[in-house]
Amino acid sequence: MDELERRKYEELARINKALSHPARLFIVHKLAEQEYCVKELTEMIGSDISTVSKHLAILKNAGIISDEKRGNCVYYTLLCPCVLSMFGCLTNVIESNKEQMNEL
Amino acid sequence: MDELERRKYEELARINKALSHPARLFIVHKLAEQEYCVKELTEMIGSDISTVSKHLAILKNAGIISDEKRGNCVYYTLLCPCVLSMFGCLTNVIESNKEQMNEL
DNA sequence: ACAGTATTTGGCTATTTTGCCAAATAGGCA
DNA sequence: TGCCTATTTGGCAAAATAGCCAAATACTGT
Numbered sequence: 133m134d135e136l137e138r139r140k141y142e143e144l145a146r147i148n149k150a151l152s153h154p155a156r157l158f159i160v161h162k163l164a165e166q167e168y169c170v171k172e173l174t175e176m177i178g179s180d181i182s183t184v185s186k187h188l189a190i191l192k193n194a195g196i197i198s199d200e201k202r203g204n205c206v207y208y209t210l211l212c213p214c215v216l217s218m219f220g221c222l223t224n225v226i227e228s229n230k231e232q233m234n235e236l
Numbered sequence: 237m238d239e240l241e242r243r244k245y246e247e248l249a250r251i252n253k254a255l256s257h258p259a260r261l262f263i264v265h266k267l268a269e270q271e272y273c274v275k276e277l278t279e280m281i282g283s284d285i286s287t288v289s290k291h292l293a294i295l296k297n298a299g300i301i302s303d304e305k306r307g308n309c310v311y312y313t314l315l316c317p318c319v320l321s322m323f324g325c326l327t328n329v330i331e332s333n334k335e336q337m338n339e340l
Numbered sequence: 341a342c343a344g345t346a347t348t349t350g351g352c353t354a355t356t357t358t359g360c361c362a363a364a365t366a367g368g369c370a
Numbered sequence: 371t372g373c374c375t376a377t378t379t380g381g382c383a384a385a386a387t388a389g390c391c392a393a394a395t396a397c398t399g400t
Contacts (some may be wrong), residue, residue, distance in 0.1 A: 133262060133280055141258035141265075144326045149256040153388085154245035157252070158237060161245075170347060176237055183389050185348055195333035204346055204397055212332060214325040221318040222248045228316060229299035257358085274377060287359050289378055308367060308376055 150194035151218065155179065156187050159208075163197060164216055169205035254298035255322065259283065260291050263312075267301060268320050273309035 133141075151157060155177050162168060162176065174184045188208055191197045196215060197208050237245075255261060259281050266272060266280065278288045292312055295301045300319060301312050 133282060137262075138258070141262045143330055144261050144323065145256050145258040147326045147329050148252065148261070148322070149387095152249050152253040152256040154242070154249040157248050158241075158245045171345090178237065180390055181347075182349080182391080185346095186389085189348080195329050195336070201347095201397085206347060212325065212329050214328050218252070218322050218325055219248065221316065221322055222251045224318050225251050225299050225316050226247055232299070253357095275375090284360055285377075286361080286379080289376095290359085293378080305367090305377095308374095310377065 147194050147196070150190050150196060151215065153187065153190075155184070156191055157219075159184075159187060159191065160196065160210060160215055161219065163208055163210040164213065167200075167207045167209045169207050171205065173208070251298050251300070254294050254300060255319065257291065257294075259288070260295055261323075263288075263291060263295065264300065264314060264319055265323065267312055267314040268317065271304075271311045271313045273311050275309065277312070 151160065158177060159173055162173065168176075170181060170185055170188060173188070174181045177184055188197065188199070192199060192208075196211060198211050199206050199208050201207075255264065262281060263277055266277065274285060274289055274292060277292070278285045281288055292301065292303070296303060296312075300315055302315050303310050303312050305311075
Protein backbone atom coordinates (compact mmCIF):
# COMPACT_ATOMS: atom_id res chain seq x y z
CA MET A 133 0.00 0.00 0.00
CA ASP A 134 1.69 3.23 -1.10
CA GLU A 135 1.30 6.60 0.52
CA LEU A 136 -1.48 7.75 -1.83
CA GLU A 137 -3.52 4.62 -1.24
CA ARG A 138 -2.98 4.87 2.50
CA ARG A 139 -4.32 8.39 2.53
CA LYS A 140 -7.32 7.32 0.47
CA TYR A 141 -8.33 4.66 2.98
CA GLU A 142 -7.76 7.02 5.88
CA GLU A 143 -10.13 9.48 4.28
CA LEU A 144 -12.76 6.79 3.63
CA ALA A 145 -12.46 5.61 7.21
CA ARG A 146 -12.78 9.14 8.53
CA ILE A 147 -16.12 9.57 6.77
CA ASN A 148 -17.38 6.17 7.80
CA LYS A 149 -16.31 6.70 11.39
CA ALA A 150 -18.73 9.61 11.51
CA LEU A 151 -21.44 7.09 10.66
CA SER A 152 -20.52 4.48 13.22
CA HIS A 153 -22.44 5.68 16.23
CA PRO A 154 -26.09 4.79 16.92
CA ALA A 155 -27.14 8.38 17.62
CA ARG A 156 -25.48 9.62 14.45
CA LEU A 157 -27.07 6.90 12.33
CA PHE A 158 -30.40 7.83 13.83
CA ILE A 159 -29.84 11.47 12.98
CA VAL A 160 -28.97 10.66 9.38
CA HIS A 161 -32.04 8.49 9.10
CA LYS A 162 -34.26 11.25 10.45
CA LEU A 163 -32.73 13.96 8.29
CA ALA A 164 -33.42 11.82 5.26
CA GLU A 165 -37.11 12.59 5.78
CA GLN A 166 -36.86 16.28 6.56
CA GLU A 167 -34.68 18.88 8.23
CA TYR A 168 -34.64 19.14 12.01
CA CYS A 169 -33.13 21.52 14.54
CA VAL A 170 -30.87 20.46 17.40
CA LYS A 171 -33.58 20.66 20.03
CA GLU A 172 -35.97 18.45 18.06
CA LEU A 173 -33.29 15.81 17.50
CA THR A 174 -32.28 16.01 21.14
CA GLU A 175 -35.84 15.27 22.24
CA MET A 176 -35.97 12.25 19.93
CA ILE A 177 -32.60 10.90 21.05
CA GLY A 178 -32.89 11.62 24.74
CA SER A 179 -29.35 12.57 25.64
CA ASP A 180 -27.90 15.92 26.61
CA ILE A 181 -28.23 18.66 24.01
CA SER A 182 -24.49 19.29 24.12
CA THR A 183 -23.91 15.65 23.22
CA VAL A 184 -26.28 15.86 20.26
CA SER A 185 -24.67 19.09 19.16
CA LYS A 186 -21.30 17.36 19.11
CA HIS A 187 -22.70 14.44 17.11
CA LEU A 188 -24.05 16.94 14.59
CA ALA A 189 -20.68 18.67 14.43
CA ILE A 190 -19.00 15.36 13.62
CA LEU A 191 -21.46 14.62 10.81
CA LYS A 192 -21.09 18.15 9.48
CA ASN A 193 -17.32 17.93 9.62
CA ALA A 194 -17.49 14.75 7.57
CA GLY A 195 -19.55 16.60 4.95
CA ILE A 196 -22.59 14.39 5.47
CA ILE A 197 -24.95 17.09 6.71
CA SER A 198 -25.10 20.88 6.55
CA ASP A 199 -26.53 23.44 8.91
CA GLU A 200 -28.50 26.61 8.40
CA LYS A 201 -29.35 29.11 11.07
CA ARG A 202 -32.86 30.50 10.87
CA GLY A 203 -34.15 32.66 13.67
CA ASN A 204 -33.37 31.13 16.98
CA CYS A 205 -32.61 27.63 15.69
CA VAL A 206 -30.02 25.77 13.64
CA TYR A 207 -31.56 23.41 11.12
CA TYR A 208 -29.64 20.43 9.80
CA THR A 209 -30.04 18.82 6.39
CA LEU A 210 -28.75 15.58 4.85
CA LEU A 211 -26.32 16.35 2.04
CA CYS A 212 -25.68 12.92 0.50
CA PRO A 213 -28.84 10.81 0.31
CA CYS A 214 -26.70 7.97 -0.99
CA VAL A 215 -25.80 7.42 2.64
CA LEU A 216 -29.19 5.75 2.91
CA SER A 217 -28.02 2.96 0.63
CA MET A 218 -25.54 2.13 3.33
CA PHE A 219 -28.38 1.37 5.70
CA GLY A 220 -29.60 -1.19 3.21
CA CYS A 221 -26.26 -2.90 3.12
CA LEU A 222 -25.80 -2.87 6.89
CA THR A 223 -29.28 -4.32 7.32
CA ASN A 224 -28.31 -6.94 4.79
CA VAL A 225 -25.32 -7.96 6.84
CA ILE A 226 -27.40 -8.13 10.00
CA GLU A 227 -30.01 -10.31 8.29
CA SER A 228 -27.34 -12.65 6.96
CA ASN A 229 -25.89 -12.93 10.42
CA LYS A 230 -29.26 -13.85 11.87
CA GLU A 231 -29.80 -16.51 9.23
CA GLN A 232 -26.43 -18.02 9.96
CA MET A 233 -27.25 -18.03 13.66
CA ASN A 234 -30.38 -20.02 12.94
CA GLU A 235 -28.50 -22.56 10.87
CA LEU A 236 -26.56 -23.68 13.93
CA MET B 237 -36.79 6.57 20.15
CA ASP B 238 -38.15 3.44 21.81
CA GLU B 239 -36.13 0.49 23.04
CA LEU B 240 -36.55 -1.53 19.84
CA GLU B 241 -35.41 1.34 17.65
CA ARG B 242 -32.49 2.05 19.94
CA ARG B 243 -31.32 -1.53 19.65
CA LYS B 244 -31.66 -1.40 15.88
CA TYR B 245 -29.36 1.61 15.58
CA GLU B 246 -26.89 0.08 18.00
CA GLU B 247 -26.71 -2.99 15.81
CA LEU B 248 -26.26 -0.93 12.65
CA ALA B 249 -23.53 1.09 14.31
CA ARG B 250 -21.78 -2.04 15.51
CA ILE B 251 -21.49 -3.34 11.95
CA ASN B 252 -20.42 0.00 10.56
CA LYS B 253 -17.84 0.46 13.29
CA ALA B 254 -16.12 -2.63 11.96
CA LEU B 255 -15.80 -0.76 8.67
CA SER B 256 -14.45 2.47 10.05
CA HIS B 257 -10.75 1.78 10.12
CA PRO B 258 -8.43 2.33 7.14
CA ALA B 259 -6.81 -1.10 7.39
CA ARG B 260 -10.17 -2.83 7.61
CA LEU B 261 -11.54 -0.92 4.63
CA PHE B 262 -8.43 -1.89 2.71
CA ILE B 263 -8.93 -5.52 3.64
CA VAL B 264 -12.55 -5.47 2.50
CA HIS B 265 -11.54 -3.86 -0.76
CA LYS B 266 -8.88 -6.49 -1.37
CA LEU B 267 -11.11 -9.41 -0.45
CA ALA B 268 -13.63 -8.16 -2.97
CA GLU B 269 -11.21 -9.26 -5.68
CA GLN B 270 -10.16 -12.59 -4.25
CA GLU B 271 -9.48 -14.41 -1.00
CA TYR B 272 -6.25 -13.76 0.86
CA CYS B 273 -4.56 -15.24 3.90
CA VAL B 274 -3.39 -13.27 6.92
CA LYS B 275 0.23 -13.18 5.89
CA GLU B 276 -0.54 -11.83 2.43
CA LEU B 277 -2.74 -9.07 3.82
CA THR B 278 -0.13 -8.27 6.45
CA GLU B 279 2.50 -7.75 3.77
CA MET B 280 0.19 -5.42 1.86
CA ILE B 281 -0.76 -3.41 4.94
CA GLY B 282 2.62 -3.27 6.58
CA SER B 283 1.73 -3.50 10.25
CA ASP B 284 2.30 -6.31 12.72
CA ILE B 285 0.63 -9.61 11.85
CA SER B 286 -1.10 -9.68 15.23
CA THR B 287 -2.66 -6.33 14.44
CA VAL B 288 -3.94 -7.56 11.10
CA SER B 289 -5.25 -10.71 12.71
CA LYS B 290 -7.25 -8.60 15.13
CA HIS B 291 -8.65 -6.47 12.33
CA LEU B 292 -9.76 -9.64 10.58
CA ALA B 293 -11.36 -10.91 13.78
CA ILE B 294 -13.36 -7.67 14.05
CA LEU B 295 -14.61 -7.97 10.47
CA LYS B 296 -15.42 -11.63 10.98
CA ASN B 297 -17.25 -10.89 14.20
CA ALA B 298 -19.36 -8.35 12.35
CA GLY B 299 -20.28 -11.01 9.81
CA ILE B 300 -18.60 -9.18 6.94
CA ILE B 301 -15.97 -11.79 6.14
CA SER B 302 -15.50 -15.47 6.83
CA ASP B 303 -12.41 -17.58 7.32
CA GLU B 304 -11.40 -21.00 6.13
CA LYS B 305 -8.35 -22.88 7.24
CA ARG B 306 -6.55 -24.74 4.47
CA GLY B 307 -3.21 -26.34 5.22
CA ASN B 308 -0.98 -23.95 7.04
CA CYS B 309 -2.97 -20.80 6.30
CA VAL B 310 -6.28 -19.15 7.11
CA TYR B 311 -7.98 -17.67 4.07
CA TYR B 312 -10.48 -14.88 4.40
CA THR B 313 -13.41 -14.18 2.06
CA LEU B 314 -15.82 -11.28 1.68
CA LEU B 315 -19.33 -12.36 2.61
CA CYS B 316 -21.44 -9.34 1.63
CA PRO B 317 -20.30 -7.78 -1.63
CA CYS B 318 -22.89 -5.06 -1.08
CA VAL B 319 -20.32 -3.56 1.24
CA LEU B 320 -18.62 -2.35 -1.90
CA SER B 321 -21.53 -0.04 -2.63
CA MET B 322 -20.60 1.74 0.56
CA PHE B 323 -17.26 2.64 -0.94
CA GLY B 324 -19.10 4.34 -3.75
CA CYS B 325 -21.11 6.44 -1.35
CA LEU B 326 -18.13 7.34 0.81
CA THR B 327 -16.18 8.36 -2.28
CA ASN B 328 -19.17 10.43 -3.27
CA VAL B 329 -19.10 12.31 0.01
CA ILE B 330 -15.38 12.92 -0.32
CA GLU B 331 -15.79 14.25 -3.85
CA SER B 332 -18.61 16.56 -2.76
CA ASN B 333 -16.44 17.85 0.05
CA LYS B 334 -13.60 18.60 -2.37
CA GLU B 335 -15.94 20.48 -4.67
CA GLN B 336 -17.22 22.55 -1.83
CA MET B 337 -13.68 23.34 -0.78
CA ASN B 338 -12.96 24.66 -4.25
CA GLU B 339 -16.03 26.88 -4.21
CA LEU B 340 -14.55 28.94 -1.39
C1' DA C 341 -30.32 46.81 28.04
C1' DC C 342 -32.59 42.51 29.89
C1' DA C 343 -34.64 38.04 30.07
C1' DG C 344 -35.40 33.82 27.71
C1' DT C 345 -34.48 30.18 24.38
C1' DA C 346 -31.28 27.56 21.33
C1' DT C 347 -26.78 26.12 20.41
C1' DT C 348 -21.86 25.53 20.88
C1' DT C 349 -17.62 25.09 23.43
C1' DG C 350 -14.38 23.76 27.18
C1' DG C 351 -13.23 20.67 30.52
C1' DC C 352 -13.36 16.57 32.84
C1' DT C 353 -13.72 11.44 33.54
C1' DA C 354 -14.85 6.90 31.98
C1' DT C 355 -14.68 3.80 28.28
C1' DT C 356 -13.12 2.00 23.96
C1' DT C 357 -9.86 1.37 20.37
C1' DT C 358 -5.29 0.74 18.54
C1' DG C 359 -0.96 -1.50 17.87
C1' DC C 360 2.96 -3.49 19.46
C1' DC C 361 5.45 -7.41 21.81
C1' DA C 362 5.72 -11.85 23.72
C1' DA C 363 3.65 -16.13 24.43
C1' DA C 364 0.42 -19.72 23.16
C1' DT C 365 -1.69 -22.58 19.57
C1' DA C 366 -2.05 -25.29 15.30
C1' DG C 367 -0.63 -27.69 11.29
C1' DG C 368 3.01 -29.50 8.03
C1' DC C 369 6.96 -32.05 7.39
C1' DA C 370 11.50 -34.23 8.29
C1' DT D 371 9.25 -36.11 18.43
C1' DG D 372 11.10 -31.69 17.01
C1' DC D 373 11.36 -27.75 13.95
C1' DC D 374 9.29 -24.40 11.08
C1' DT D 375 5.65 -21.42 9.46
C1' DA D 376 1.12 -19.23 10.13
C1' DT D 377 -2.11 -17.45 13.17
C1' DT D 378 -4.32 -16.12 17.45
C1' DT D 379 -4.35 -14.52 22.16
C1' DG D 380 -3.07 -11.84 26.38
C1' DG D 381 -1.31 -7.90 28.15
C1' DC D 382 -0.02 -3.36 28.19
C1' DA D 383 0.34 1.75 27.19
C1' DA D 384 -1.02 5.43 24.15
C1' DA D 385 -4.58 7.58 21.73
C1' DA D 386 -9.31 8.44 20.48
C1' DT D 387 -14.23 8.64 21.67
C1' DA D 388 -18.38 9.51 24.49
C1' DG D 389 -21.25 12.03 27.45
C1' DC D 390 -22.17 14.96 31.13
C1' DC D 391 -22.01 19.66 33.33
C1' DA D 392 -21.13 24.44 33.33
C1' DA D 393 -20.02 28.42 30.85
C1' DA D 394 -19.98 31.09 26.66
C1' DT D 395 -22.34 32.63 22.51
C1' DA D 396 -26.14 34.08 19.57
C1' DC D 397 -30.48 35.58 18.51
C1' DT D 398 -35.63 37.07 19.87
C1' DG D 399 -38.76 39.81 21.91
C1' DT D 400 -39.85 43.14 25.64
